Amino acid sequence: MTALPEKMRAIVASPGTPLRVEQIDRAIAGPGQVLIKVAYAGINRPDLIQRMGAYPPPKGAPDTMGLECSGEIVAIGPDVSLWKLGDKVCALLPGGGYADYAWADEGSCMAIPDGLSMLEAAALPETVLTVWANVFERAALQPGEAFLVHGGASGIGTTAIQMAKAHGAKVFATAGGPEKAGLCAKLGADVAIDYRAQSFSEIIKADGGVDVVLDMVGGPYVQQNLDCLKMDGRCVQIAFLQGPQVELNLMAMMLKRLTLTGSTLRARPVAEKARLARAVEAHVWPWVTKGLVRPVVDSVFDLEEAEAAQAKMQANTHAGKIMLKVSD
Numbered sequence: 001m002t003a004l005p006e007k008m009r010a011i012v013a014s015p016g017t018p019l020r021v022e023q024i025d026r027a028i029a030g031p032g033q034v035l036i037k038v039a040y041a042g043i044n045r046p047d048l049i050q051r052m053g054a055y056p057p058p059k060g061a062p063d064t065m066g067l068e069c070s071g072e073i074v075a076i077g078p079d080v081s082l083w084k085l086g087d088k089v090c091a092l093l094p095g096g097g098y099a100d101y102a103w104a105d106e107g108s109c110m111a112i113p114d115g116l117s118m119l120e121a122a123a124l125p126e127t128v129l130t131v132w133a134n135v136f137e138r139a140a141l142q143p144g145e146a147f148l149v150h151g152g153a154s155g156i157g158t159t160a161i162q163m164a165k166a167h168g169a170k171v172f173a174t175a176g177g178p179e180k181a182g183l184c185a186k187l188g189a190d191v192a193i194d195y196r197a198q199s200f201s202e203i204i205k206a207d208g209g210v211d212v213v214l215d216m217v218g219g220p221y222v223q224q225n226l227d228c229l230k231m232d233g234r235c236v237q238i239a240f241l242q243g244p245q246v247e248l249n250l251m252a253m254m255l256k257r258l259t260l261t262g263s264t265l266r267a268r269p270v271a272e273k274a275r276l277a278r279a280v281e282a283h284v285w286p287w288v289t290k291g292l293v294r295p296v297v298d299s300v301f302d303l304e305e306a307e308a309a310q311a312k313m314q315a316n317t318h319a320g321k322i323m324l325k326v327s328d
Protein backbone atom coordinates (compact mmCIF):
# COMPACT_ATOMS: atom_id res chain seq x y z
CA MET A 1 0.00 0.00 0.00
CA THR A 2 1.41 3.40 -0.98
CA ALA A 3 2.20 5.98 1.70
CA LEU A 4 -0.70 8.23 2.57
CA PRO A 5 -0.42 11.94 1.77
CA GLU A 6 -0.09 14.45 4.60
CA LYS A 7 -2.76 16.70 3.15
CA MET A 8 -6.13 16.00 1.54
CA ARG A 9 -8.88 17.85 -0.26
CA ALA A 10 -11.92 18.64 1.86
CA ILE A 11 -14.98 20.81 1.42
CA VAL A 12 -15.02 23.68 3.86
CA ALA A 13 -18.10 25.74 4.72
CA SER A 14 -18.28 29.18 6.26
CA PRO A 15 -21.69 30.73 6.96
CA GLY A 16 -22.95 32.86 4.08
CA THR A 17 -20.25 31.90 1.55
CA PRO A 18 -20.15 29.15 -1.11
CA LEU A 19 -18.58 25.83 -0.20
CA ARG A 20 -14.93 25.65 -1.26
CA VAL A 21 -12.24 22.99 -1.66
CA GLU A 22 -9.24 23.37 0.63
CA GLN A 23 -6.12 21.33 1.33
CA ILE A 24 -6.27 20.38 5.00
CA ASP A 25 -4.39 17.90 7.20
CA ARG A 26 -5.36 14.37 6.23
CA ALA A 27 -7.80 12.65 8.57
CA ILE A 28 -6.28 10.05 10.88
CA ALA A 29 -7.82 7.01 12.55
CA GLY A 30 -7.88 7.14 16.35
CA PRO A 31 -8.60 4.28 18.76
CA GLY A 32 -11.49 2.14 17.53
CA GLN A 33 -11.51 3.97 14.20
CA VAL A 34 -10.57 3.21 10.61
CA LEU A 35 -9.40 5.57 7.87
CA ILE A 36 -11.38 5.33 4.63
CA LYS A 37 -10.12 6.49 1.23
CA VAL A 38 -13.42 7.92 0.08
CA ALA A 39 -14.86 6.79 -3.25
CA TYR A 40 -18.29 8.44 -3.02
CA ALA A 41 -20.00 10.58 -0.38
CA GLY A 42 -23.72 11.23 0.04
CA ILE A 43 -25.36 14.64 0.35
CA ASN A 44 -28.03 14.77 3.04
CA ARG A 45 -30.51 17.49 4.00
CA PRO A 46 -28.94 17.68 7.49
CA ASP A 47 -25.76 18.96 5.73
CA LEU A 48 -27.76 21.99 4.57
CA ILE A 49 -29.04 22.52 8.08
CA GLN A 50 -25.50 22.19 9.51
CA ARG A 51 -24.31 24.78 7.00
CA MET A 52 -26.93 27.21 8.31
CA GLY A 53 -25.50 26.68 11.80
CA ALA A 54 -28.51 24.76 13.14
CA TYR A 55 -27.10 21.21 13.25
CA PRO A 56 -23.64 21.45 14.80
CA PRO A 57 -21.33 18.41 14.60
CA PRO A 58 -21.24 16.36 17.82
CA LYS A 59 -18.21 16.72 20.13
CA GLY A 60 -15.08 15.24 18.54
CA ALA A 61 -16.53 15.10 15.01
CA PRO A 62 -14.81 16.80 12.05
CA ASP A 63 -16.28 20.23 11.38
CA THR A 64 -16.28 19.53 7.63
CA MET A 65 -19.54 18.13 6.23
CA GLY A 66 -20.49 14.65 5.09
CA LEU A 67 -22.45 12.02 7.00
CA GLU A 68 -21.80 8.95 4.83
CA CYS A 69 -19.36 7.51 2.34
CA SER A 70 -18.11 4.39 0.63
CA GLY A 71 -14.47 3.53 0.11
CA GLU A 72 -11.49 1.37 1.03
CA ILE A 73 -9.94 1.07 4.46
CA VAL A 74 -6.36 2.35 4.15
CA ALA A 75 -5.34 2.67 7.82
CA ILE A 76 -6.49 1.16 11.07
CA GLY A 77 -6.33 2.75 14.51
CA PRO A 78 -5.61 0.92 17.77
CA ASP A 79 -8.19 -1.54 19.12
CA VAL A 80 -9.97 -2.24 15.84
CA SER A 81 -11.23 -5.81 15.45
CA LEU A 82 -13.97 -5.76 12.79
CA TRP A 83 -11.99 -4.65 9.72
CA LYS A 84 -8.63 -5.04 7.98
CA LEU A 85 -6.66 -2.99 5.46
CA GLY A 86 -8.15 -3.19 1.97
CA ASP A 87 -11.73 -3.91 3.11
CA LYS A 88 -14.35 -2.05 1.11
CA VAL A 89 -17.05 -0.55 3.27
CA CYS A 90 -19.80 2.00 3.47
CA ALA A 91 -19.98 4.03 6.65
CA LEU A 92 -22.08 6.35 8.71
CA LEU A 93 -19.82 9.27 9.63
CA PRO A 94 -20.04 11.87 12.40
CA GLY A 95 -18.86 14.35 9.72
CA GLY A 96 -16.04 14.83 7.22
CA GLY A 97 -17.28 12.69 4.32
CA TYR A 98 -16.84 15.41 1.67
CA ALA A 99 -13.09 14.73 1.55
CA ASP A 100 -10.42 12.43 0.12
CA TYR A 101 -10.11 10.59 3.45
CA ALA A 102 -12.53 10.22 6.36
CA TRP A 103 -12.23 8.47 9.69
CA ALA A 104 -15.10 6.29 10.86
CA ASP A 105 -15.81 4.46 14.10
CA GLU A 106 -15.33 0.79 13.25
CA GLY A 107 -18.85 -0.09 14.39
CA SER A 108 -20.34 2.51 12.04
CA CYS A 109 -18.81 0.79 8.98
CA MET A 110 -20.83 -1.81 7.12
CA ALA A 111 -19.87 -4.43 4.57
CA ILE A 112 -20.96 -3.51 1.05
CA PRO A 113 -23.96 -5.65 0.10
CA ASP A 114 -23.33 -8.11 -2.76
CA GLY A 115 -23.96 -6.67 -6.19
CA LEU A 116 -23.86 -3.02 -5.15
CA SER A 117 -21.47 -0.49 -6.71
CA MET A 118 -19.41 1.88 -4.56
CA LEU A 119 -21.70 4.69 -5.72
CA GLU A 120 -24.85 2.86 -4.62
CA ALA A 121 -23.27 1.75 -1.34
CA ALA A 122 -22.41 5.32 -0.37
CA ALA A 123 -26.07 6.28 -0.80
CA LEU A 124 -27.29 3.88 1.90
CA PRO A 125 -25.94 4.47 5.43
CA GLU A 126 -27.71 7.68 6.51
CA THR A 127 -31.13 6.81 5.08
CA VAL A 128 -31.18 3.10 5.90
CA LEU A 129 -30.02 3.60 9.49
CA THR A 130 -32.49 6.46 9.99
CA VAL A 131 -35.40 4.43 8.64
CA TRP A 132 -34.37 1.34 10.59
CA ALA A 133 -34.00 3.24 13.87
CA ASN A 134 -37.26 5.15 13.54
CA VAL A 135 -39.70 3.01 11.55
CA PHE A 136 -38.57 -0.47 12.54
CA GLU A 137 -37.31 0.11 16.08
CA ARG A 138 -39.06 3.17 17.55
CA ALA A 139 -42.37 2.68 15.75
CA ALA A 140 -42.03 -1.13 15.47
CA LEU A 141 -43.76 -1.37 12.07
CA GLN A 142 -45.23 -4.87 11.66
CA PRO A 143 -45.87 -6.84 8.46
CA GLY A 144 -49.47 -6.25 7.37
CA GLU A 145 -49.64 -2.82 9.00
CA ALA A 146 -50.25 0.40 7.06
CA PHE A 147 -47.40 2.92 6.87
CA LEU A 148 -47.29 6.54 5.71
CA VAL A 149 -44.09 8.36 4.78
CA HIS A 150 -44.01 12.05 3.88
CA GLY A 151 -41.35 13.32 1.49
CA GLY A 152 -41.70 10.00 -0.33
CA ALA A 153 -39.32 11.05 -3.13
CA SER A 154 -36.59 12.20 -0.74
CA GLY A 155 -33.49 10.17 0.08
CA ILE A 156 -35.17 9.06 3.28
CA GLY A 157 -38.57 8.58 1.62
CA THR A 158 -37.39 6.42 -1.29
CA THR A 159 -35.61 4.18 1.22
CA ALA A 160 -38.55 4.03 3.63
CA ILE A 161 -41.03 3.03 0.89
CA GLN A 162 -38.85 0.12 -0.21
CA MET A 163 -37.96 -1.09 3.30
CA ALA A 164 -41.58 -0.98 4.45
CA LYS A 165 -42.72 -2.89 1.34
CA ALA A 166 -39.96 -5.47 1.79
CA HIS A 167 -41.24 -5.92 5.36
CA GLY A 168 -44.79 -6.59 4.10
CA ALA A 169 -46.48 -3.29 5.02
CA LYS A 170 -49.10 -1.39 3.00
CA VAL A 171 -47.39 1.87 2.04
CA PHE A 172 -48.81 5.36 1.56
CA ALA A 173 -46.39 8.07 0.42
CA THR A 174 -46.81 11.80 -0.15
CA ALA A 175 -44.75 13.91 -2.52
CA GLY A 176 -44.93 17.29 -4.23
CA GLY A 177 -46.04 16.90 -7.86
CA PRO A 178 -47.06 14.07 -10.19
CA GLU A 179 -43.50 13.10 -11.13
CA LYS A 180 -42.36 12.59 -7.55
CA ALA A 181 -45.62 10.79 -6.70
CA GLY A 182 -45.03 8.59 -9.77
CA LEU A 183 -41.59 7.66 -8.47
CA CYS A 184 -43.11 6.67 -5.11
CA ALA A 185 -45.56 4.36 -6.91
CA LYS A 186 -42.75 2.88 -9.01
CA LEU A 187 -40.80 2.12 -5.84
CA GLY A 188 -43.77 0.16 -4.51
CA ALA A 189 -46.01 2.62 -2.67
CA ASP A 190 -49.55 1.20 -2.79
CA VAL A 191 -50.99 4.71 -2.62
CA ALA A 192 -48.85 7.64 -3.84
CA ILE A 193 -50.37 11.03 -3.09
CA ASP A 194 -49.42 14.29 -4.80
CA TYR A 195 -50.09 16.53 -1.81
CA ARG A 196 -50.32 19.60 -4.05
CA ALA A 197 -53.41 18.14 -5.74
CA GLN A 198 -54.98 16.01 -3.00
CA SER A 199 -55.43 15.96 0.78
CA PHE A 200 -53.37 13.09 2.14
CA SER A 201 -55.35 12.93 5.37
CA GLU A 202 -58.71 12.67 3.58
CA ILE A 203 -57.45 9.84 1.35
CA ILE A 204 -55.92 7.93 4.25
CA LYS A 205 -58.87 8.38 6.60
CA ALA A 206 -61.20 7.13 3.83
CA ASP A 207 -58.95 4.04 3.56
CA GLY A 208 -59.17 3.27 7.28
CA GLY A 209 -55.99 5.00 8.51
CA VAL A 210 -52.38 3.98 9.06
CA ASP A 211 -50.50 2.36 11.93
CA VAL A 212 -47.20 4.23 11.53
CA VAL A 213 -46.22 7.66 10.15
CA LEU A 214 -42.66 8.78 9.38
CA ASP A 215 -42.75 12.58 9.20
CA MET A 216 -40.12 15.15 8.27
CA VAL A 217 -42.52 18.02 7.59
CA GLY A 218 -44.05 18.88 10.98
CA GLY A 219 -46.02 22.15 11.11
CA PRO A 220 -49.61 21.57 10.00
CA TYR A 221 -48.85 17.92 9.19
CA VAL A 222 -48.63 16.96 12.88
CA GLN A 223 -52.37 17.31 13.51
CA GLN A 224 -53.21 15.59 10.24
CA ASN A 225 -50.84 12.73 11.11
CA LEU A 226 -52.58 12.20 14.45
CA ASP A 227 -55.95 12.29 12.68
CA CYS A 228 -54.79 9.63 10.19
CA LEU A 229 -53.51 7.16 12.76
CA LYS A 230 -55.44 4.03 13.73
CA MET A 231 -55.81 2.77 17.30
CA ASP A 232 -52.36 2.32 18.93
CA GLY A 233 -50.77 4.19 16.02
CA ARG A 234 -47.23 5.62 16.16
CA CYS A 235 -45.91 8.80 14.58
CA VAL A 236 -42.15 9.44 14.42
CA GLN A 237 -40.74 12.91 13.73
CA ILE A 238 -37.31 13.02 12.08
CA ALA A 239 -37.42 16.68 11.06
CA PHE A 240 -39.67 19.74 11.01
CA LEU A 241 -39.26 21.27 7.55
CA GLN A 242 -42.38 23.36 8.18
CA GLY A 243 -41.54 24.14 11.78
CA PRO A 244 -41.56 22.45 15.20
CA GLN A 245 -44.06 24.78 16.89
CA VAL A 246 -47.67 23.70 16.45
CA GLU A 247 -51.01 24.03 18.18
CA LEU A 248 -52.58 20.59 18.57
CA ASN A 249 -55.85 19.00 19.59
CA LEU A 250 -54.50 15.98 21.45
CA MET A 251 -57.84 14.31 22.12
CA ALA A 252 -57.07 11.73 19.41
CA MET A 253 -53.88 10.77 21.25
CA MET A 254 -55.85 9.75 24.32
CA LEU A 255 -58.80 8.18 22.57
CA LYS A 256 -56.68 6.19 20.07
CA ARG A 257 -53.77 5.45 22.48
CA LEU A 258 -51.32 7.09 20.06
CA THR A 259 -47.56 7.50 20.43
CA LEU A 260 -45.89 10.66 19.12
CA THR A 261 -42.12 10.30 19.20
CA GLY A 262 -38.95 11.23 17.30
CA SER A 263 -35.19 10.95 17.25
CA THR A 264 -31.97 12.05 15.60
CA LEU A 265 -29.30 9.66 14.38
CA ARG A 266 -26.19 11.79 14.64
CA ALA A 267 -26.39 12.44 18.37
CA ARG A 268 -26.55 8.77 19.28
CA PRO A 269 -23.53 7.25 21.10
CA VAL A 270 -20.97 5.35 19.03
CA ALA A 271 -22.01 2.01 20.57
CA GLU A 272 -25.63 2.68 19.67
CA LYS A 273 -24.72 3.41 16.04
CA ALA A 274 -22.71 0.16 15.97
CA ARG A 275 -25.73 -1.76 17.23
CA LEU A 276 -27.92 -0.19 14.53
CA ALA A 277 -25.33 -0.96 11.84
CA ARG A 278 -25.21 -4.64 12.82
CA ALA A 279 -29.03 -4.78 12.77
CA VAL A 280 -29.05 -3.22 9.30
CA GLU A 281 -26.46 -5.72 8.01
CA ALA A 282 -28.57 -8.57 9.39
CA HIS A 283 -32.04 -7.40 8.36
CA VAL A 284 -31.76 -4.87 5.52
CA TRP A 285 -28.75 -6.07 3.51
CA PRO A 286 -30.58 -9.30 2.53
CA TRP A 287 -33.35 -7.10 1.07
CA VAL A 288 -30.71 -5.10 -0.82
CA THR A 289 -29.06 -8.26 -2.15
CA LYS A 290 -32.45 -9.56 -3.33
CA GLY A 291 -33.10 -6.25 -5.13
CA LEU A 292 -36.04 -5.34 -2.88
CA VAL A 293 -34.26 -2.23 -1.59
CA ARG A 294 -32.06 -0.22 -3.96
CA PRO A 295 -30.75 3.30 -3.55
CA VAL A 296 -32.30 5.80 -5.95
CA VAL A 297 -29.44 7.96 -7.23
CA ASP A 298 -30.66 11.28 -8.63
CA SER A 299 -27.32 12.72 -9.71
CA VAL A 300 -23.55 12.55 -9.18
CA PHE A 301 -21.30 15.61 -8.82
CA ASP A 302 -17.52 15.79 -8.51
CA LEU A 303 -16.18 16.69 -5.06
CA GLU A 304 -15.29 20.17 -6.30
CA GLU A 305 -18.94 20.68 -7.28
CA ALA A 306 -20.27 20.29 -3.73
CA GLU A 307 -21.79 23.77 -3.85
CA ALA A 308 -23.82 22.90 -6.96
CA ALA A 309 -24.81 19.55 -5.43
CA GLN A 310 -26.16 21.19 -2.29
CA ALA A 311 -27.86 23.92 -4.34
CA LYS A 312 -29.74 21.19 -6.19
CA MET A 313 -30.98 19.75 -2.90
CA GLN A 314 -31.94 23.21 -1.67
CA ALA A 315 -33.91 23.80 -4.89
CA ASN A 316 -35.79 20.57 -4.22
CA THR A 317 -35.63 19.46 -7.86
CA HIS A 318 -34.08 16.10 -7.02
CA ALA A 319 -35.63 12.71 -6.28
CA GLY A 320 -33.62 10.19 -4.27
CA LYS A 321 -29.96 10.78 -3.48
CA ILE A 322 -27.48 13.40 -4.66
CA MET A 323 -23.94 12.05 -4.52
CA LEU A 324 -20.35 13.32 -4.68
CA LYS A 325 -17.70 11.38 -6.59
CA VAL A 326 -14.40 11.67 -4.73
CA SER A 327 -12.12 9.04 -6.34
CA ASP A 328 -12.27 6.08 -8.72
Ligand SMILES: NC(=O)c1ccc[n+]([C@@H]2O[C@H](COP(=O)([O-])OP(=O)(O)OC[C@H]3O[C@@H](n4cnc5c(N)ncnc54)[C@H](OP(=O)(O)O)[C@@H]3O)[C@@H](O)[C@H]2O)c1
Pocket residue numbers: 043044045046049126130151152153154155156157174175176177180216217237238239240241242263264265266313316320
Ligand atom coordinates in the same frame (compact mmCIF):
# COMPACT_ATOMS: atom_id res chain seq x y z
N1 LIG B 1 -33.70 12.67 12.55
C1 LIG B 1 -32.76 12.06 11.86
O1 LIG B 1 -32.01 11.24 12.37
C2 LIG B 1 -32.61 12.38 10.40
C3 LIG B 1 -31.61 11.73 9.64
C4 LIG B 1 -31.53 12.02 8.27
C5 LIG B 1 -32.40 12.92 7.69
N2 LIG B 1 -33.33 13.55 8.48
C6 LIG B 1 -34.26 14.50 7.89
O2 LIG B 1 -35.08 13.83 6.96
C7 LIG B 1 -35.45 14.71 5.93
C8 LIG B 1 -35.12 14.07 4.60
O3 LIG B 1 -33.73 14.05 4.42
P1 LIG B 1 -33.11 13.77 2.99
O4 LIG B 1 -31.65 13.83 3.12
O5 LIG B 1 -33.76 12.55 2.45
O6 LIG B 1 -33.62 15.08 2.24
P2 LIG B 1 -34.16 15.40 0.80
O7 LIG B 1 -33.85 14.30 -0.16
O8 LIG B 1 -33.74 16.77 0.48
O9 LIG B 1 -35.73 15.40 1.00
C9 LIG B 1 -36.45 16.38 1.68
C10 LIG B 1 -37.88 16.32 1.15
O10 LIG B 1 -38.67 17.19 1.92
C11 LIG B 1 -39.59 17.86 1.12
N3 LIG B 1 -39.42 19.29 1.48
C12 LIG B 1 -38.36 20.08 1.29
N4 LIG B 1 -38.59 21.31 1.82
C13 LIG B 1 -39.82 21.24 2.36
C14 LIG B 1 -40.64 22.15 3.08
N5 LIG B 1 -40.25 23.41 3.36
N6 LIG B 1 -41.84 21.74 3.50
C15 LIG B 1 -42.26 20.50 3.24
N7 LIG B 1 -41.54 19.58 2.59
C16 LIG B 1 -40.33 19.96 2.15
C17 LIG B 1 -39.28 17.60 -0.33
O11 LIG B 1 -40.27 16.78 -0.85
P3 LIG B 1 -41.43 17.32 -1.83
O12 LIG B 1 -40.76 18.02 -3.00
O13 LIG B 1 -42.14 16.08 -2.20
O14 LIG B 1 -42.24 18.27 -1.00
C18 LIG B 1 -37.98 16.80 -0.28
O15 LIG B 1 -38.04 15.66 -1.12
C19 LIG B 1 -34.69 16.02 6.16
O16 LIG B 1 -35.56 16.93 6.73
C20 LIG B 1 -33.60 15.61 7.12
O17 LIG B 1 -33.19 16.67 7.93
C21 LIG B 1 -33.44 13.29 9.79
